[in-house]
Amino acid sequence: MTEAEKIEFYSGTTDRLLHVASKTFVFFLSSFLNSSTTVLVMLRRQVRERRSYVYAKSLEAQERQTYERKQQLKDALNNGKSLATELKKDAKRLGKELEFDEAQTDPTTHVDNEYSRAGISDPKIVITTSRDPSSKLLQFSKEIRLVFPNSHRINRGNYVVKELADACRANDVTDLIVLHEHRGKPDAMIVSHFPHGPTVYFTLSNVALRHDIATYQNSTVSEQYPHLIFENFSSKLGERVRDVLKYLFPVPKEDSKRVMTFANEDDFISFRHHVFVKIPRQVQLAEVGPRFEMKPYEIRQGTIEQAEAEREWVLAHYSRTAKKRSMLSDSRPGPNKKSKR
Structure with a gap:
């Protein structure tokens, strides 16, 4: 093989190696970009779902308070009792909303959002x-x-x-x-x-x-x-x-x-x-x-x-009434009285 043929052979081999390397680089780069895009989409979805969950959770206490006020108004109307002082200001507005609450026995809670699949899937x-x-x-x-x-x-x-x-x-x-x-x-x-x-x-x-x-x-x-x-x-x-x-x-x-x-x-x-x-x-x-x-x-x-x-x-350990309160139940049995000798 002459010197010119050797140069032509090695130059062709180098071109082929560069071509294969460029294709491999493009393949790995596209795979990396696709995986990165997938991860970003997943993260955005998690952030969006988390934001909606926190917002719904923040409204839960407000909905519960409104529901209890409506129930107090409803009981007062059914029993013919006078309205409480804190209800008189919003009685007219709450009375109009009572017509649309007949189908709802209880406001939505965390169970509706966090455990919506309970009983359907294990x-x-x-x-x-x-x-x-x-x-x-x-x-x-x-x-x-x-x-x-x-x-x-x-x-x-x-x-x-x-x-x-x-x-x-x-x-x-x-x-x-x-x-x-x-x-x-x-x-x-x-x-x-x-x-x-x-x-x-x-x-x-x-x-x-x-x-x-x-x-x-x-x-x-x-x-x-x-x-x-x-x-x-x-x-x-x-x-x-x-x-x-x-x-x-x-x-x-x-x-x-x-x-x-x-x-x-x-x-x-x-x-x-x-x-x-x-x-x-x-x-x-x-x-x-x-x-x-x-x-x-x-x-x-x-x-x-x-x-x-x-x-x-x-849990508040160091409050003055911590030992007297029962957090998980509404009633707490009184202390046993010691018998006098």
Whole structure:
């Protein structure tokens, strides 16, 4: 091969390599731009949905107040009583609006927006722990996975909260549960509802695992959808917490032999997990576990990674009447009087 042929060969090879490289670069650039555009569209949609959710949530209290004023006016007209002083100014306007409210028995609440798919599709729950969990926290997370049907447990690893939230949204997860511990004892649980919230923070105490319960050897973990028992959740805050816990479970069948109990006493929610068997003239009840007490201390109007989300409610420990009030129920039993000697 002469010198001229060598130069022509190498120049042609270089041109071909440059052509292939340019095509490859254009392909990767277009793929990157398409993926970036998709991410931007998703982010814009999330921001738009979040904005509409926050706006609807801000109107909820106002709609509730207007509804209660209309009900007071309606009761006064039906019973022939005099109007309250605060209603006399707006009585004419509220009276005109009463004609259009006959079909509405109750104003819309957070359930209509946050849990609109409840009862139509089953919840999809992801359970994880804090970083570097102990063996007891891992065991507790495994038992919590058995408590909630349609739930999946994942190892935390090095994932940050933002990555967990993005993964939940991408896979249509309805709720994320994060368990925390202190010195090897589970002490906190976070329940975050997707895609827009709320997020409820609980403290945990008196945690007993399945092997710590006396009836553990005679019980098995049922996979049936459980019946739910909620006791003493009568206040507005109690109904709010009850809805968050209730919609973690799918709709059970009538013949289900599994029961979950959430009993509120002095704002401490006792959780119990039982199975029962009907025999002639009696019912045999066996506790499955786990068993623990939980107390809510904060509710945020957003998901777990949104630090800027508005606080809907925060437990006030250091107020003068904190020990006398019951937040989750309207009534609170009085203190036991000591008998005089």
